[in-house]
Amino acid sequence: MNSTVSLLISALIFFFILRGQRSGMYKPLKKSGITLLLPILYISTSFMQLFDPSLHIGEEQVIIALLIGMMVSIPLIMTTNFEVRENGSTFIKRNKTVFVLLIVIFALRFIAIATIHSIEPGTLSFMCNLITFGYIATWRIVSFIKFRNVSSSKRALLHI
Template sequence: MNSTISMMISVLIFFFILRGQLSGMRKPLKKSGVTLLLPILYISTSLMQLFDPSLHIREGQVIIALLIGVVVSIPLIVTTNFEVRDNGDTFIKRNKTVFVLIIVIFALRFLAVATIHAVDPSTLSFMCNLVTFGYIATWRITSFIKFRGVRSSKQGMLSA
């Protein structure tokens, strides 16, 4: 997969993430919270690049890319919280910092692709997708756990 297609996919994922965040702040999340995990499914489609015969990636590169993704997810995890509003529904707490972080992360990705020339484009593209997968999976799974905690504490208060 060439880097232009990869970047277009990244932009599409970027808009899906922003839309999901905005919608979660305006509309209540469903009771199960499974929609929080959908971006993992979206980004996992980029793993299809593994079938590209021109991809030359080593095990160490995969581990480093995933670790970078986990580190990048930390500020997103810290700034993503949930609240139960007066009507009893659970929403993503309004926080502009999340949007700034997402924009910075994607800007850094575009900068990396534009400036790193020591790695062939398909490998660099795949590594960027692995970083994205690492932070989205970590961030969204942790957010799902936070959401479930808020929902269960709300349920505990209702039954008391």
């Protein structure tokens, strides 16, 4: 898979994540919160690149890419919070910083692919996808846990 196709797929995934984040601020999240985990499924489609015979990536590159992704998720985790509104439903707290962070992260990905020429383009695309998987999976799993904590505290308050 060439880097252009990879970037197009990434742009589509990025669009879905932004749309989901925005809708979560204005529409209540479902009771289970499973929709918070859907972006992990979206980005996991990039693992199809593993079937590309020209892909040359070592174990240490995989680990480093995932660790970078986990570090990138920290500001996203810190800025993603949930609130129970007066109607008793749980929403993502309105925070424009999340959108700015996502746009910056996505722009950095484009810049990296355009400027790093020492790594074969297919391998670089896959490493960027691993970084993306690392931050989306970490951010969304922690967000899911935060959501469940807010939702369970809401239920506990209703039973008092």
